[in-house]
Structure formats: structure tokens, C-alpha cells
Amino acid sequence: MAQPICEVEGITVILVGHFNPALVQPAWLARNQLVRDAEANSADIQLIRSELSLFQVGPFTIQVELERFVVSIVDIGQAGPLRDLIVSIFALLNHTPVSQLGLNRMMHFRMPSEETYQRVGNVLVPKEPWTELLREPGVRSVTMLGKRPESAATRVQVTVEPSIKVMPRGIYVAVNEHFELGAQDAAPAMAALTTNWDAALVHARRVADAVVQVGIT
């Protein structure tokens, strides 16, 4: 039987704390040998200011605000380098206070048929309670909260929606693993990142696969 295919995938890491947007820029990353010189020289810089820094360097999209530090990739093959980049940045900026960490894996699947696509929504949110209340009820978004076994994360949030990137028959699954740290520096966040990285990413994919499989079985 045809299976769902994950056609678009990405990872975003979000740190909440106090940051210096103007400091983190491609030249600084290259100077500290955290990216290739060629990547820094060809970086796509959108904005570098004291309040907001936004650029693409190599496979990484980096957005630094005064209170948020966000790094994303759209090539899952760069997951390891993404982790190394973040941990290396905060090894250099180790006195940066980081109070929260979010590991996010977003996946867009194409379902093999309209029937399997519809079944995912029907299984996750049965229509029966709604048919008396709404005409043509449909699932716009489902969010579940829980915890991952063996993780110190405060919570894991799973969001399932119709995809706006993969159409038709696209299903979007995002898994967010959130850590409340309340720390005075970056070390606890980096320890949480390295300790949980592989397991969180594998778990996110396992969750997403299980979600889309409810449309198949």
C-alpha cells in the first residue's frame, strides 16, 4: 500500500533570553570558524541592527532579537551541524542568560489518496459530535500536549494541520519540545540541547509517522 511521503521538513531551535543581535553576524561566525568562509562571504543578509539580526549563512537561517535567538534549517541532513553551531556560539557567549529552549521539528507529508488524507482528521477528531452543530465540519488544527519519556523537557507539543506547503493531500505535523530553564547563563540550555538532540528529533519523527499512519490503517 502506498505510504505518506515527508516532502518538506525543517528544524528550528529557539532560545529565549537576552541576546546581542548586532554581534551575531556571518563575519563573526566565520572569524570563529563556525561556518565556512565561502558561506560567510555569500551570506544573504536581510538586516543587521542593534535590535534585530536576520540572515542566511550556508544552510542556516539565523534570526537574533533582543530576547530571542532562532536558528532554522530546511535540510534535515544539516541537523548535526545545526546543533554544533548553536552549542559553539554559546560556548563563546557562555555568559548569555538563556531561560527557555525549544526544539522544533516540522514535517509536511503528502498522503497517498484523498481518503487517507481525510481519515487522519477523522480519526484524530471524530466528526460525530460536530455534525449537529456545523455544516461540513473539518479539522483546521489539532494540538496535543504531553511529555516525552526520558526527557527533562517541560512539555512536548504536537500540532497537526492541513499543510499549506504540500498540496493537495498535505498534512503538517510539528513537534515542539520545550524546556524551562530559568538559567543565569547558557550552560543548562546547551546541556539540554546536546543531551536531548538525537532523541528529540527521532521522537518527533516517530510521532509524525504515527499520526499520518492513522490515515493508512
Next chain:
Amino acid sequence: MEAVPVDFEPSQAVPDETVHVARTVVAERGTLTSIALAPHETQPGTRFPNRPQGCYFDFNGSKPNGTSVRTQMGLGEKSSALVVDPLAQASPRVKSFPAPPRPRERYRVLQRWEGTITQVAGATFVAQLRDLTDPSHPLEVGEFSLDEVHEDDLGLLDVGAVFYWSVGYMHQALGQRRLTSEVRLRRITWTESELKHIDEPSALDQFFDVG
């Protein structure tokens, strides 16, 4: 109908550009106090009557001097963001901010490994490979040509160095699909053992504790 609060996390429901606009409003003008997603029909005069999703985002914020800022953006808005300053009542001032960089290609990874170099000889190197796609797979050994390595990474090649190897498809904007293989040497300023020991008491800590 009551507006539905939207979590300010990266989500496909909140387009990147929209999030960027909100953050730029924060950076440029003050503090963002709320974001709401509301159906069109409840908001007369919306700028996005033809959006298929039928919704728009309503950002409310405040400037440091206490005056409020409000801006709207349609769900699914993909162009460079426009922010209307409602404080200029007679002639709204429109600002254009750059949208975040958007990937021109998308990738579908077939398999990825983490390699540890065990030997560098001539124009090749040998490595032990750990399957990151399925960690239950046993370790493998592979031999690579130096041609696989980006010239900026050649200086990092050494016995014991770690690299990431991924194989997959790159889908280009015009629909072309290419099989790709990339080797990327690890660049770190830390070691895992260093990180693990950060929270452990140092010898000095232990001395004072004992004391």
C-alpha cells in the same frame, strides 16, 4: 466572534513573514502585547478580502511612551511585509521590511550518517560511520575521496575528526530533482565532556563545601 489567540511560535499557521513583521514591529516600535487571528467577516474594512483562508492576523502592541500600535496582515501573505502605522490617521505611513530569506530549494534526505575519521591517506580518508537515520543500524566503515570535502573544510580533516554525511534529493525551484551527497566537517568550540561537567562542582567548590 471572539478572536482566537495564536501561539507566537514558528508554525505554518503563522507565515514566516508575518512573524517577522510582528517581531520587526516589536524591534522598531516597542512591545508587542497581543496577536490575534480573527475571521474576516467580523472585521469590516479588512485589507485581505480575497484570502482563501478567510483570516487575518491582528497585532496589537505598545510603544515605550504608552501609545498603542496596531497592524494587520493576511494569513498566507507571502510578499514583502507592509506595516501600516495607524497613528498617522490622515495618511497612513507604510513601511516595507525585508522578508526572511526563503529557501530556493527543498531537500529530501534519504540517509544521513555521522562519521569519525580513522585514517587519512593520500587522496582518500577512511571513517567509521554511525547511521543517524536509523541509530539501531550497526557501525559501518567507508572510504571517501578528498574531492567530497569542501575546500574550506580540508583544514579540519584529521584522524578523530567528526563529519556529517547526508544523501538525498534536492528539489530545485523549476522542478528539477538532483541526487546530492554532502560531507560537512564538524566545527565546534566545545567538547561533550566539557558540557557534561559544566554543572558539576569543581574541585574548588568541593573544597569549600568540605570546609
